[in-house]
Amino acid sequence: MTVPTGRATAARTSTHTKDDPPAIEAVDLVKKYGDVTALDGLSFAVRPGTVFGLLGPNGAGKSTTIKILTTLSRPTSGAATVAGIDVLARPNDVRRAIGVVTQGAGTDRQATGRENLLLAAHLQGMRGRAAKQRVDELLELFSLTDSAKRIVKQYSGGMQRKLDVAMGLVHRPSVLFLDEPTTGLDPQARAEMWAEIARLARQERLTILLTTHYLEEADHLADQLVIVDRGRLVAQGSPEELKSELRGDAVVIDLSPDASVELARAAIEGLAGAREITVSGRTIRTRVDHGASAVPAALAALEKAAVAVAAVTVARPALDDVYLRHTGRTFASAEAVNR
Amino acid sequence: MTTLAPHTGYLTNRMIMATLRQPAFVVIMLIQPMIWLLLFGQLFKRIVEIPGFATGSYIDFLTPGVVVMTVLFTSGWAGMAFIDDMDRGVMDRMLSSPVSRGAMMLASVLNQAVTIVVQGVIVVVVGLLLGASFPGGILGVLVMLLASVLLAAAFASLSNGMALIVRTQESLIGFSTMLTLPLSFLSSAMMAREAAPGWIQTVSSYNPVDWTVVAAREALSADPDWAAVLLRLGGLFVVAVAMGWIATRAFRAYQRSL
Numbered sequence: 001m002t003v004p005t006g007r008a009t010a011a012r013t014s015t016h017t018k019d020d021p022p023a024i025e026a027v028d029l030v031k032k033y034g035d036v037t038a039l040d041g042l043s044f045a046v047r048p049g050t051v052f053g054l055l056g057p058n059g060a061g062k063s064t065t066i067k068i069l070t071t072l073s074r075p076t077s078g079a080a081t082v083a084g085i086d087v088l089a090r091p092n093d094v095r096r097a098i099g100v101v102t103q104g105a106g107t108d109r110q111a112t113g114r115e116n117l118l119l120a121a122h123l124q125g126m127r128g129r130a131a132k133q134r135v136d137e138l139l140e141l142f143s144l145t146d147s148a149k150r151i152v153k154q155y156s157g158g159m160q161r162k163l164d165v166a167m168g169l170v171h172r173p174s175v176l177f178l179d180e181p182t183t184g185l186d187p188q189a190r191a192e193m194w195a196e197i198a199r200l201a202r203q204e205r206l207t208i209l210l211t212t213h214y215l216e217e218a219d220h221l222a223d224q225l226v227i228v229d230r231g232r233l234v235a236q237g238s239p240e241e242l243k244s245e246l247r248g249d250a251v252v253i254d255l256s257p258d259a260s261v262e263l264a265r266a267a268i269e270g271l272a273g274a275r276e277i278t279v280s281g282r283t284i285r286t287r288v289d290h291g292a293s294a295v296p297a298a299l300a301a302l303e304k305a306a307v308a309v310a311a312v313t314v315a316r317p318a319l320d321d322v323y324l325r326h327t328g329r330t331f332a333s334a335e336a337v338n339r
Numbered sequence: 340m341t342t343l344a345p346h347t348g349y350l351t352n353r354m355i356m357a358t359l360r361q362p363a364f365v366v367i368m369l370i371q372p373m374i375w376l377l378l379f380g381q382l383f384k385r386i387v388e389i390p391g392f393a394t395g396s397y398i399d400f401l402t403p404g405v406v407v408m409t410v411l412f413t414s415g416w417a418g419m420a421f422i423d424d425m426d427r428g429v430m431d432r433m434l435s436s437p438v439s440r441g442a443m444m445l446a447s448v449l450n451q452a453v454t455i456v457v458q459g460v461i462v463v464v465v466g467l468l469l470g471a472s473f474p475g476g477i478l479g480v481l482v483m484l485l486a487s488v489l490l491a492a493a494f495a496s497l498s499n500g501m502a503l504i505v506r507t508q509e510s511l512i513g514f515s516t517m518l519t520l521p522l523s524f525l526s527s528a529m530m531a532r533e534a535a536p537g538w539i540q541t542v543s544s545y546n547p548v549d550w551t552v553v554a555a556r557e558a559l560s561a562d563p564d565w566a567a568v569l570l571r572l573g574g575l576f577v578v579a580v581a582m583g584w585i586a587t588r589a590f591r592a593y594q595r596s597l
Contacts (some may be wrong), residue, residue, distance in 0.1 A: 073594060073595075075593075088516070098435070100432055100436070106431070108353060108429060109427070110361070111356060111357065119349055124437065325360055
């Protein structure tokens with residue numbers, strides 16, 4: 001076996017740099033189930049130590065991708081490495097390097113939280129005191145110490161999900177896969193899980209691949225993301241990059257009941273840099289390069305035209321808009337179709 | 340393969356703990372073989388008058404038969420735990436971890452073995468209370484339990500393998516039900532071999548269920564034919580190992596479907 005020496009030493013240094021080999025690399029993955037093509041040539045690379053989001057509606061191919069990368073399923077064609085290890089050639093080595101939190105619960109409901117964690121530790125080859133210490137540490141980290149002796153059946157959805165993530169981390173993997181980590185959680189539990197994931201991303205030397213069909217989740221958590229639709233990659237970049245492709249902010253002006261909509265529209269059309277002006281009822285929308293500087297100008301123009309304004313809001317472009325732009329349909333409609 | 344033994348230990352422990360945490364299930368498992376013994380014992384009481392029965396007491400004859408039927412009806416459901424794990428996401432988590440596949444199969448088999456030994460002992464005790472006598476003594480009972488455990492291993496593996504292929508509880512229930520009764524009746528579990536039609540005698544000599552019954556009855560008799568017992572135990576061992584190996588291969592079929 002020949003290893004390029006420069007690369008080998010770089011991989012051993014303690015801090016990650018942009019030149020590190022990717023923590024995950026998928027190359028032209030294709031997966032067919034009979035006539036159905038779940039993945040249609042998907043490629044992406046994940047930098048070590050980052051949170052990578054795989055975003056798409058249900059049925060886009062996210063879970064299939066995770067199954068291939070976690071060695072559960074084999075692609076029809078294509079290749080992938082995880083933690084530098086070929087998933088097709090050395091699946092068992094990949095399994096030691098990764099933590100997996102599946103879309104289902106993945107916990108034994110008849111066992112206690114501690115028993116679940118201990119089993120996960122033991123199956124990963126940890127023994128005796130070391131295993132027990134790690135389990136205690138994780139129970140503490142995920143605030144589950146008080147419920148450690150209760151069987152999982154009695155846990156709330158949020159607690160079960162935390163236990164799931166803890167089980168995925170028990171052997172200190174270098175890559176963690178989270179398949180729809182907040183699906184089915186109530187808003188408070190979701191917020192807690194987000195905080196948990198953000199903390200993991202900061203504290204542990206860990207690469208996280210996260211699939212989600214919640215746009216705001218990808219926006220909130222991911223450093224980099226790809227948008228997948230019908231088994232293909234439609235866009236990639238950081239959430240900010242993707243949104244900035246849309247160029248500019250939306251400015252939404254609600255007029256007072258007695259104001260003239262025509263006059264207001266004329267005033268806004270006279271503004272430098274105002275594009276895509278639309279009127280619906282007493283609301284005028286426009287897109288500008290910089291919302292913060294455009295608002296005072298817009299208000300001044302409206303005041304000059306003697307139009308009374310009820311409210312002004314500036315909205316940064318959302319990933320919804322990105323998805324719409326790249327796929328030609330809204331995220332909500334794609335979800336409805338695929339269901 | 341160094342992970343096989345420790346993983347088997349951890350996973351067996353998990354399954355036994357899960358069973359013990361469901362008291363209703365434990366009670367049913369313990370009562371069911373008693374009901375069979377009492378019910379069949381009464382229903383077929385006079386069957387020993389048919390020529391072909393070597394013994395004059397149907398309870399003597401029936402007790403090993405009920406132990407073997409219990410094996411089929413208990414181990415046939417082994418795969419349900421696998422399907423439960425699939426539905427819950429536990430299976431996918433396991434298979435994406437370095438857990439030994441052989442250990443997953445062995446743990447299920449050992450869990451069945453423990454259950455079968457407990458059930459078998461209860462049937463023997465109830466049989467004795469009903470007036471059965473086993474001239475073969477403790478050794479005979481141990482041989483019966485060993486044969487039953489081997490049959491349970493084969494049948495549990497078959498059930499697990501089917502579970503990995505059909506992946507739904509409904510299909511597995513259908514498969515198990517379809518198999519258990521014919522396999523029991525195509526053996527001498529309830530009816531003396533000599534009293535059955537010729538074709539059933541022929542079929543039953545190839546039926547591992549019958550091997551188990553014959554080995555058990557022979558070992559429990561006053562003057563066992565040990566060669567016949569060992570032959571059948573050997574056959575059961577081969578079938579159990581073969582089934583276990585095939586069922587472990589079925590993990591690949593399951594993963595191919597993902």
